[in-house]
Amino acid sequence: MSTLYVVLEVADAAYILPASEVRELETFAGATPVPAAAAFVAGVVHIRGRVVPVVDLRRRFGLPAVERTLETRVVVTEVGDRLVGLVADRARELVRPAAEITPPPRVIAEQTLGFVKGIVELDKRIYLLLDLDRIIGEEQDHGERDLHLDDGGPRRRALPR
Amino acid sequence: MANETSTSTTAGLDAAHSRAERVARTLQATLGTAKSAAESLERAATNGEERARAGEDVRRAVESLVAGVEQTSVAIGSMARMQASVAESARSLQGLSESNVAGVEQLSRSIESTRKDAALLASSVEEGAATIEQTTRSVRGVATNAEDLAAAAEELLATCSQTSNGIRELSARGEANASTIEQVAATLEQMAKGIVRLAQDARDVGERMGKVTTDVEAVGRSLGEVARDATEMSSSVEETASTTEELARSIRTAADQAKALQADAAEAASAVTEIAASVEEVAATAEKSAATIDANAASIEQLSRSAIASARAADEIRQRSGVSATAAADLEKTSRRLSTSTETAKAASERVSSTAREGGAVVTKSIAGFVKIRGAISEAATVIKEMGKRSEEIGDFVQTINLIADRTNLLSLNASIEAARAGEHGRGFAVVAEEIRALADRAATASGDIGKVIRSLQGTSRDAMSATAEGVRAAEEGSTLAAEADRALSSILGGIEGVATGVREVSAAMDEQLRLAQTVSGSTSEVTEHARRVAIAAEEQATASQSLSRGSAEMRRSAKQTSEATAEQARALRELVKIAGRLRGSAEQVSSATAEQAAAAGQLARTAQQMRTITHRTASAMNEQSSVVETVATSAKEVLTSTSRAIAGLGEQSKGAVEVARAMDVARKEAVASSRAVVEQSKALRQLEEASRQVALLSTEVRKATGEQAKAIVSLSAASEESKRIARQNARALDEQTNTLRMLAGNLVKQNLTIASVASATSEHTAGTEQLLAAIAEMRGRAREIAALIAQQAKAVAELAMEIRATTAGVAAVRASTEENGRDLRAVLSAIDEARVPLTGNGGAR
Structure with a gap:
C-alpha cells in the first residue's frame, strides 16, 4: 500500500506532507506572538496541553497575508518529539498517490526556494512534497540548492522550544 | 097792272133766279171745296193714321230698345x-x-x-x-x-x-x-x-x-x-x-x-x-x-x-x-x-x-x-x-x-x-x-x-x-x-x-x-x-x-271697331x-x-x-387588418x-x-431545517x-x-x-x-x-x-x-187723326147739307123757272 499524504493548500497550490509526519490537524484561532522570533513564525498555540510553535507558510513562502477563514488550518507536524504547526489556507484532503514521487524540475525547485523536494500527479492535479526540515529551519537557508534532508540541528535555533 | 106786276114779278124772279144760280154756283164751289176738303181730310186722316201707326212702331221699337x-x-x-x-x-x-x-x-x-x-x-x-x-x-x-x-x-x-x-x-x-x-x-x-x-x-x-x-x-x-x-x-x-x-x-x-x-x-x-x-x-x-x-x-x-x-x-x-x-x-x-x-x-x-x-x-x-x-x-x-x-x-x-x-x-x-x-x-x-x-x-x-x-x-x-x-x-x-x-x-x-x-x-x-x-x-x-x-x-x-257680347254682336254695326281692336290686338301681340x-x-x-x-x-x-x-x-x-389580427x-x-x-x-x-425525491430520506436536522426554510421560502x-x-x-x-x-x-x-x-x-x-x-x-x-x-x-x-x-x-x-216724346207725339197724332176724322165727318155733313142745299136750290130754281114760265109765257122758255 502506498503512502498516505496530508494535502495543504497555500495560495491555490497543493502541497503534501507524509501522514506519518503529521500528528493532527487543528483549526487556527490565532497564535500568541513570540518576541524576537523569526518573521515567518506566527507565534505559539496550545494544542492538547502543549505549547506548539507555528510557522505561517504564506510568510515563509513570501506570499501576501490573507485573512483567516473557517478553513484556515494548523497542520501539527511531528519531527522526532518536536511538534511544529504549519498554518495553511486549507487542509481538507488526504491523498494516496499511486505514482512515484519524483524530484521537481530545476525551475520549480528554484522558484519554490528549496521548500519543495518532490512532485507527483494524481487525478490531473500536481502535488508538491514539502521539505519540512527546511521549512522549520533557518530563513537564511532558503537560498541553498541542497534539497536533501539534513538533520537541521543548527537551524532549529530559529524556533523556540 | 098785272103786267107791271108781272113785269115786276118777273124781274123779281129773274133776280131771284140769278141769285139762286149764284147761290148754286157758290154751292157747287162749296161742294167742290168740301169734296177736296174731304179728300184732303181723308188724305190727312190716312196720313195721320199712317203716322200714328209709324209712331206706334217707333214706340214699340223704342220700348224694345229700352227693354x-x-x-x-x-x-x-x-x-x-x-x-x-x-x-x-x-x-x-x-x-x-x-x-x-x-x-x-x-x-x-x-x-x-x-x-x-x-x-x-x-x-x-x-x-x-x-x-x-x-x-x-x-x-x-x-x-x-x-x-x-x-x-x-x-x-x-x-x-x-x-x-x-x-x-x-x-x-x-x-x-x-x-x-x-x-x-x-x-x-x-x-x-x-x-x-x-x-x-x-x-x-x-x-x-x-x-x-x-x-x-x-x-x-x-x-x-x-x-x-x-x-x-x-x-x-x-x-x-x-x-x-x-x-x-x-x-x-x-x-x-x-x-x-x-x-x-x-x-x-x-x-x-x-x-x-x-x-x-x-x-x-x-x-x-x-x-x-x-x-x-x-x-x-x-x-x-x-x-x-x-x-x-x-x-x-x-x-x-x-x-x-x-x-x-x-x-x-x-x-x-x-x-x-x-x-x-x-x-x-x-x-x-x-x-x-x-x-x-x-x-x-x-x-x-x-x-x-x-x-x-x-x-x-x-x-x-x-x-x-x-x-x-x-x-x-x-x-x-x-x-x-x-x-x-x-x-x-x-x-x-x-x-x-x-x-x-x-x-x-x-x-x-x-x-x-x-x-x-x-x-x-x-x-x-x-x-x-x-x-x-x-x-x-x-x-x-x-x-x-x-x-x-x-x-x-x-x-x-x-x-x-x-x-x-x-x-x-x-x-x-x-x-x-x-x-x-x-x-x-x-x-x-x-x-x-x-x-x-x-x-x-x-x-x-x-x-x-x-x-x-x-x-x-x-x-x-x-x-x-x-253675343247680345251686343247684333248691335255691332261697324267692322271698323273690330279692325281697330284687331289692330290693337296685333300691336299687343x-x-x-x-x-x-x-x-x-x-x-x-x-x-x-x-x-x-x-x-x-x-x-x-x-x-x-x-x-x-x-x-x-x-x-x-x-x-386586411382583421385578417392580420386573425x-x-x-x-x-x-x-x-x-x-x-x-x-x-x-x-x-x-x-x-x-x-x-421519493428515493431520498430525511437525515440531518440542519438540513431538515434548511429544507423547511426552503419550503417556507418556496411557499x-x-x-x-x-x-x-x-x-x-x-x-x-x-x-x-x-x-x-x-x-x-x-x-x-x-x-x-x-x-x-x-x-x-x-x-x-x-x-x-x-x-x-x-x-x-x-x-x-x-x-x-x-x-x-x-x-x-x-x-x-x-x-x-x-x-x-x-x-x-x-x-x-x-x-x-x-x-x-214719341208716345206724346203718337197721342197728338192720334188726337189729330180723331179731329181729322171729326172734321171729315163735319165735311161729310157739310157736303151732305151742301148737296141737300144744292138739291133744294135746284128745286128752287126749277120752281122759279116754272113760276117764270106762266108769267111770261116764254119765261119758261128759258
Whole structure:
C-alpha cells in the first residue's frame, strides 16, 4: 500500500506532507506572538496541553497575508518529539498517490526556494512534497540548492522550544 | 097792272133766279171745296193714321230698345257685382297671399333660428368629438400605463420565475447531492412538490394563454365588428352619395321649375300689363264712344276678352296656388323628414350618452382594478420582504452547515491520520473516516452552492422589490389617469347633455316649424279655394260677358271697331312677341345657369363617387387588418401550443423530480431545517408568484378593461361621427328647406304681383263697368225720354187723326147739307123757272 499524504493548500497550490509526519490537524484561532522570533513564525498555540510553535507558510513562502477563514488550518507536524504547526489556507484532503514521487524540475525547485523536494500527479492535479526540515529551519537557508534532508540541528535555533 | 106786276114779278124772279144760280154756283164751289176738303181730310186722316201707326212702331221699337238697354244694364250690373266680388276675392286673396308671405317669412326666421340651433348643435357635437378625442388620448395613456403595468407585472413574474429557477437550481443541486445530504434531498422533494404546483401553475398559465388567445380572437371579432362598422359606414357614405345625387337631381328639377316659373311669371306679368293697358284703352274708348251703341258693343267685346283674360288669370292663380300648395306640402314633408332626422339625432345623442355612461362604468371598474392591483402589489412586496428575511435565515443555516462540515472534515482527517498511524488495525476506521470526510466535503460544497443561490435569491428579491415599487407607481399613475378619464367622461356627459338639450330645442323648433308649415299649407289650400272661387266667378263673368257680347254682336254695326281692336290686338301681340323674345333671352340665361348648376351637381356626384371609392378602400383595409389580427390569433394559438408543450415538459420534469425525491430520506436536522426554510421560502415564493400572477391577471384585466374602454371610445367616436353626419344632414336638409322656402317666397311674391295686377285690372274693370253702367243709365234715360216724346207725339197724332176724322165727318155733313142745299136750290130754281114760265109765257122758255 502506498503512502498516505496530508494535502495543504497555500495560495491555490497543493502541497503534501507524509501522514506519518503529521500528528493532527487543528483549526487556527490565532497564535500568541513570540518576541524576537523569526518573521515567518506566527507565534505559539496550545494544542492538547502543549505549547506548539507555528510557522505561517504564506510568510515563509513570501506570499501576501490573507485573512483567516473557517478553513484556515494548523497542520501539527511531528519531527522526532518536536511538534511544529504549519498554518495553511486549507487542509481538507488526504491523498494516496499511486505514482512515484519524483524530484521537481530545476525551475520549480528554484522558484519554490528549496521548500519543495518532490512532485507527483494524481487525478490531473500536481502535488508538491514539502521539505519540512527546511521549512522549520533557518530563513537564511532558503537560498541553498541542497534539497536533501539534513538533520537541521543548527537551524532549529530559529524556533523556540 | 098785272103786267107791271108781272113785269115786276118777273124781274123779281129773274133776280131771284140769278141769285139762286149764284147761290148754286157758290154751292157747287162749296161742294167742290168740301169734296177736296174731304179728300184732303181723308188724305190727312190716312196720313195721320199712317203716322200714328209709324209712331206706334217707333214706340214699340223704342220700348224694345229700352227693354234691351234695361237687360244690358241688368247684365252689366250683375257683371259689376261679379267684378266687385272678384275684386273682393282678389283683395282677400292678396291679403291671404301677404299673410302667406308673412308666414313664410316667419317660417324662414324660424328655419334660420333652427339653422343656428343646428350650427350650435354641430359645434357642440364637434366639442363632444374633441372631448372624446381627448378621452381617447387619455384612455390610450391609461392603456400605455396598463401596458407598462403589465410589463412591470411580467417583469415581476419573470423575476419570480428567475427566483423559482434559482430555487429549482438549488433543488437540482440538492438532487445531485441527494445520495449524501438527504435534507437537501428533502428540500428537493419539497421543491419537486413545488414544481408539481408550478406545473399546475404553468397549466393555469396555459389556461391564461388560452384566455389570451380567446381575447385575441375577441379582438379579431371586434376588429371584424369594426370592419362591419366600416362597411356600414361605407353604406352610409353610399347613402350620402345617393342623397347628394338626389340633391343634384332636385337642383336640376328646381332649376327647371324656376325656369318655367320665371317664364310663366314674366309672361303673365306682361300679358296682364298688356291686357290692363288694352282694357284702359277700351275704357277710354268706351268713355269716348259712350254715346254710340257700337262703341258700347266694342267695349263690351273688349270687356268680354278681358273677362276671359281675367278668367285665365284666375285659372293661373289657381294653378299657382296649386303649385304653392304642392310647395307647402313639400315643405311640410321636408319638415317632417327634418323632424325625423332630429329624432334620429336625439336617439343618437342618447346612445352617445349611454355609451359615455358605460365608458364611465368601465373607467370606474378600471380604477377599482388599479386599487386592487396596488393592494396585490403591496401584498407581493410584503411577501418579498418576508422571503428576504427567510433567505437570511437560510444563510445562517448554511453557515452552520458549513461550520459543521468543516469540523467533520477536520475530525475525519485526524481520524484518517490516526488510522494511518495505527496501520493495519486502523484500516477499517480509515475507510469510515475517508467516507465521512468525503461526505463532509460534499456537504460543504453543497452548502456553499446553497449560499450562492441564496445570495442571488436576495438579489432577485431586491429586484422584485424595486419592480414592485415600480408596479405600485404604475398602478397609481393608471389610477390617476383613469380618474382623469372619469373626469373627462363626466365632462363628455355634460357635453352630451348639452347636445341633448340642443337636440330637444331643435326638436321643439322643428315642431313649431312643422306647425307653421301646416298653417302655411292650410292657408295655401284656403288660397286655392279662393282662387277656385275666383276662377268660377271669372268663368261666370266670362260667360256673362260672352252672352253680353253675343247680345251686343247684333248691335255691332261697324267692322271698323273690330279692325281697330284687331289692330290693337296685333300691336299687343307685337309687344308680346318682343317680350317673348326678351323672355327667351332670360330663359336662355336661366337655362345656361341651370346647366352650370347641373354641371356642379355632376361634379358633386363625381365627388360622392370618389368618396364611395375611398370608403370601399377603407373597408378593404379594415378587412386586411382583421385578417392580420386573425394571424395574430393564430400566433397566439401557436404560443398556446408551445405553452402546452412546456407544461407537458414541466409535468414530466416534476414527475422525475418527484421520483428522485421519493428515493431520498430525511437525515440531518440542519438540513431538515434548511429544507423547511426552503419550503417556507418556496411557499413564500409561491405566494409571491400567486401575487404576481394576480398582478398579471389584474394587469390583463386592466388591459382588457382599457381595451373595452378603447372599444367603447371607438364606438363613442363612431356615434359622435354619426351625430356629426346627422348634424351635417340636418344642415343640408335645412339648406334645402331654405331653398324651397325661397322658391316658395318667390312664387308667392310673383303670385302676389299677379294678384295685385289682377286686382288693379279688376278695379279698372269695375271702374270701366261703372262708367259703362252710367253711360247705359244715361242712354236708358234718353231712350225713355225719346219713348215718352214719341208716345206724346203718337197721342197728338192720334188726337189729330180723331179731329181729322171729326172734321171729315163735319165735311161729310157739310157736303151732305151742301148737296141737300144744292138739291133744294135746284128745286128752287126749277120752281122759279116754272113760276117764270106762266108769267111770261116764254119765261119758261128759258
